[in-house]
Amino acid sequence: MSANMIEIKVDKSLSNLAGNRFGRQVFSEQIKEKLDENKTNIVVIPTGIDDIASSFVQGIYSEISEKYGKKKAHLLMVLESTNVEVMQKIEDSIKTYGI
Amino acid sequence: MGEYMFECDCLYEDNYINKKKRILVKLQRHGVVRIHLKNNVLDGSAIAYLASEINYVIKTYKKACKKIIISCNELKPGDKLSYILLEIILYDLFINKGYEVELQGNTCRTSIDTEGLYDSTINNHYEYTLDPPKYIKKFEFEQNRTHFRRIIKKESSDGATISVLLGELKTFFYTSGIDKKETDRLAQVISELVDNTGEHTNADCLVDVDISKEPYMVADEENQEFRAVNTVVLNLGDKCLCDDIQNKIKNHYYTNSDRYDMVECAYNNHKELFGKYYNEMDFFTVVAFQDAISGRKDETKTGGTGLTQLIKSLEANAYEHGCYVLSGRQGLFFWPEFLEYNQENWLGFNRNKNFILEPPDDKVILRTNTFLRGTGYNFTLIYRKGAQ
Numbered sequence: 106m107s108a109n110m111i112e113i114k115v116d117k118s119l120s121n122l123a124g125n126r127f128g129r130q131v132f133s134e135q136i137k138e139k140l141d142e143n144k145t146n147i148v149v150i151p152t153g154i155d156d157i158a159s160s161f162v163q164g165i166y167s168e169i170s171e172k173y174g175k176k177k178a179h180l181l182m183v184l185e186s187t188n189v190e191v192m193q194k195i196e197d198s199i200k201t202y203g204i
Numbered sequence: 205m206g207e208y209m210f211e212c213d214c215l216y217e218d219n220y221i222n223k224k225k226r227i228l229v230k231l232q233r234h235g236v237v238r239i240h241l242k243n244n245v246l247d248g249s250a251i252a253y254l255a256s257e258i259n260y261v262i263k264t265y266k267k268a269c270k271k272i273i274i275s276c277n278e279l280k281p282g283d284k285l286s287y288i289l290l291e292i293i294l295y296d297l298f299i300n301k302g303y304e305v306e307l308q309g310n311t312c313r314t315s316i317d318t319e320g321l322y323d324s325t326i327n328n329h330y331e332y333t334l335d336p337p338k339y340i341k342k343f344e345f346e347q348n349r350t351h352f353r354r355i356i357k358k359e360s361s362d363g364a365t366i367s368v369l370l371g372e373l374k375t376f377f378y379t380s381g382i383d384k385k386e387t388d389r390l391a392q393v394i395s396e397l398v399d400n401t402g403e404h405t406n407a408d409c410l411v412d413v414d415i416s417k418e419p420y421m422v423a424d425e426e427n428q429e430f431r432a433v434n435t436v437v438l439n440l441g442d443k444c445l446c447d448d449i450q451n452k453i454k455n456h457y458y459t460n461s462d463r464y465d466m467v468e469c470a471y472n473n474h475k476e477l478f479g480k481y482y483n484e485m486d487f488f489t490v491v492a493f494q495d496a497i498s499g500r501k502d503e504t505k506t507g508g509t510g511l512t513q514l515i516k517s518l519e520a521n522a523y524e525h526g527c528y529v530l531s532g533r534q535g536l537f538f539w540p541e542f543l544e545y546n547q548e549n550w551l552g553f554n555r556n557k558n559f560i561l562e563p564p565d566d567k568v569i570l571r572t573n574t575f576l577r578g579t580g581y582n583f584t585l586i587y588r589k590g591a592q
Contacts, residue, residue, distance in 0.1 A: 115367075116364060119364055119367050119368070119371070120371055121370040121371045121374070122367050123366045123367045123369070123370040123392070123395045123399065124362070124364075124365070124366030124395070124396075124399040125399055125400070125403060126362045126363075126366075126399060126402070126403055127362065127363060127364060127365075127399075130362065130363065156374075156388070158366075158370060158392050158395065158396065159392075159396075159514070160366070160395075160396045160399055160400075161367075201513060
């Protein structure tokens with residue numbers, strides 16, 4: 106499946122992403138309309154972010170998990186970051202908390 | 205004066221005891237009333253009594269009462285949440301309701317989990333009442349080496365607020381001398397609690413963290429210093445923690461969900477067990493912490509925050525801990541041995557990890573005399589100072 110890159114933008118002063126509602130808000134405002142159901146959608150976390158909370162990961166996946174189920178949601182949308190620790194946190198969130 | 209924040213009318217009304225035979229709080233000359241706290245410890249009973257008496261004063265004397273004196277022989281808080289509730293009551297009476305307020309007590313006695321009282325507006329309360337803008341500022345915001353306080357207002361609790369809070373907490377903990385991995389984890393738990401609160405209630409949220417100033421030594425642990433990190437996350441909302449999920453399950457406000465059907469099945473099983481020591485509210489408070497279960501009306505597949513796993517990991521890495529949640533007149537202690545999910549991802553809060561058929565362990569169930577309409581988390585974590 107080919108990839109659809111979606112870059113999200115947040116305030117430059119932020120170095121953390123946290124909060125279920127914030128995750129939903131970012132999905133709703135920056136991702137939803139750009140989502141291509143025929144592709145793997147790669148959501149790029151801004152480079153200034155050095156930590157991501159499980160609540161944010163849960164929030165950002167919330168709507169598509171409700172719509173498609175968790176398994177398909179993770180195939181449809183993948184979070185990516187150039188920061189290794191952030192990637193690890195995303196993986197831990199999905200694995201440990203079943204997001 | 206500041207905006208009306210943390211109004212305590214529900215706290216007073218919910219705790220009012222209308223006794224036929226009571227020693228009435230009398231209105232003295234010049235509109236003064238005196239409420240004396242007889243308890244040795246400022247605990248749930250003392251707060252409930254205080255709230256009840258205040259309700260009587262407000263409803264009976266109305267504007268005839270100008271000044272409220274709260275006295276005690278010795279101010280010894282039972283835990284952090286107790287003194288935070290006292291602090292909120294004093295703030296409400298003075299700032300929101302315009303009473304003159306005086307706190308009289310001979311001494312303060314604190315311990316490792318309550319020494320944060322010394323940097324609260326309770327300490328030197330009289331001086332704060334002389335400078336209301338300073339009082340409001342101190343109540344709403346603090347960040348020094350050992351004390352962090354924020355009020356997350358309901359209208360600004362979404363958006364990036366939680367992200368900002370997480371960053372600020374991490375900064376606060378940076379100079380604590382406690383392992384960064386643990387403090388980052390605690391910062392995440394705190395911010396998730398605040399996020400959860402903001403989503404489920406329409407109320408301001410108070411976050412208060414204090415780190416014990418002097419390191420403590422423990423017998424049999426020579427050459428080791430310990431520090432306590434005490435946290436309260438509190439909102440005085442219009443509902444209790446279990447209300448939404450209780451409503452959702454009892455009224456079947458969900459569609460096509462095996463998982464919610466299982467909760468309903470569990471409810472029918474647990475109904476047979478309800479009695480004096482375990483009741484429906486306890487059950488639905490346990491449900492509020494289940495994986496993939498949410499009180500949100502439009503959700504059936506997601507929900508929960510993995511919060512209990514985060515709490516468990518916090519406790520696993522602390523030398524000692526005491527963590528609980530309070531809502532209504534009850535709550536749950538977060539004992540790590542009861543925070544294990546079973547294979548179906550249910551959290552029983554009991555040794556057999558059985559949510560569907562068995563009640564929580566007796567040790568988990570919390571009771572208090574204070575009715576809290578809202579939710580209060582109280583965490584005490586004791587860490588070794590320095591690297592783990």
